[in-house]
Amino acid sequence: MKYVVLNYDKLIEHGFEKAIFIDNLAEKIINAYNIQIPIIDMKEVIKSIGGRIMYKNNYYELINGNIIKTHDRKFDILLPILNKNSNNNFTIAYNLGHIFLHMGYRTDFLLWNKIIIDKQYKFISSKQEKQSEYFALSLLMSKNIFLKIFCKYSDDNTVDMTEVANYFNVSISQSRRRASFFRINKRKYKMSVLKKCPFCGNRAIIFPRDLIKEKNIINEMEESFNNVFYSIECEHCGASIVSISLKKVIDKWNRRI
Structure with missing residues (x-):
């Protein structure tokens, strides 16, 4: 299993340094999983990391995506079915930011172990949203x-x-x-x-x-x-x-x- 070294102390530092940290994390993930830039289809990237994209009917509940830990080494990102034929690269990368930064998937073993299997997670903290949005930009545009x-x-x-x-x-x-x-x-x-x-x-x-x-x-x-x-x-x-x-x-x- 591939793990990315992650120092969570960096996440509470000032905004500029925090952005630099997220940039560097995205670069480590790109290198660890041999992600080709530009990313044509984030669904293939998610598959290589151990996840799946699942489309459901609850549009308003899933508009920005929900996350489910399905196994110790697997996860699902839930998106509204109306977006199935759209370019969801940014939304998927945004949720991947939550998975790495705020759930500890392959970055923080103890944090990931605290995540309950088969429970849906949605992050609504403005700080966490900004961090994941910046992660998405850093991943898609290294x-x-x-x-x-x-x-x-x-x-x-x-x-x-x-x-x-x-x-x-x-x-x-x-x-x-x-x-x-x-x-x-x-x-x-x-x-x-x-x-x-x-x-x-x-x-x-x-x-x-x-x-x-x-x-x-x-x-x-x-x-x-x-x-x-x-x-x-x-x-x-x-x-x-x-x-x-x-x-x-x-x-x-x-x-x-």
């Missing part, structure tokens, strides 16, 4: 891939959020919410502020990398909130520069000696 796709569809003063949303099979509003967390939108960090490559004169793009793997800036670790730093790289010759924030990396790239 941070590294999201930033790459965001930059791919950025051109001068605009970002085509329709293309970003279509890539991840989510709504435009959901893709905008994901971008807002990283503080990137068409009013900030416009692609037009990047100067051409100083070596070959071609276009450069911004994308994230794992901070831990880069020994040359490991001393900046304490300044980083999410173990990710940003790289600007020329699409043509590969010339690059890195920093721990978008603003710093843009300033470094645009600086000319």
Whole structure:
């Protein structure tokens, strides 16, 4: 059985740090279960994790989904039958957030053991709802891939959020919410502020990398909130520069000696 290491103390910290924790948890789950991004069908992801999607008639009771622990290693997510032919990826990912964060499935053995088999669970706490909503965004649009796709569809003063949303099979509003967390939108960090490559004169793009793997800036670790730093790289010759924030990396790239 696969378990994801989960430190529940992180869930009671300040909002920004809590969001970073949920981001990292989603990344661990993606890696543990070899989830391919973009996710085309969340039902297949649920199946690989040990769950099922069940459709029932009680629309208003199940509008956001209910959860049942059916076995020590299994669970069901109940959705209204009227939504059977709709794109339920976000709703399913949202409920999966509750299952991992608030029920302890494969993350907290003691908490999961307290969950009663065959009892329906619905989480109505606003704090828990926000945590699970953010988990859904983090799972469907994992941070590294999201930033790459965001930059791919950025051109001068605009970002085509329709293309970003279509890539991840989510709504435009959901893709905008994901971008807002990283503080990137068409009013900030416009692609037009990047100067051409100083070596070959071609276009450069911004994308994230794992901070831990880069020994040359490991001393900046304490300044980083999410173990990710940003790289600007020329699409043509590969010339690059890195920093721990978008603003710093843009300033470094645009600086000319």
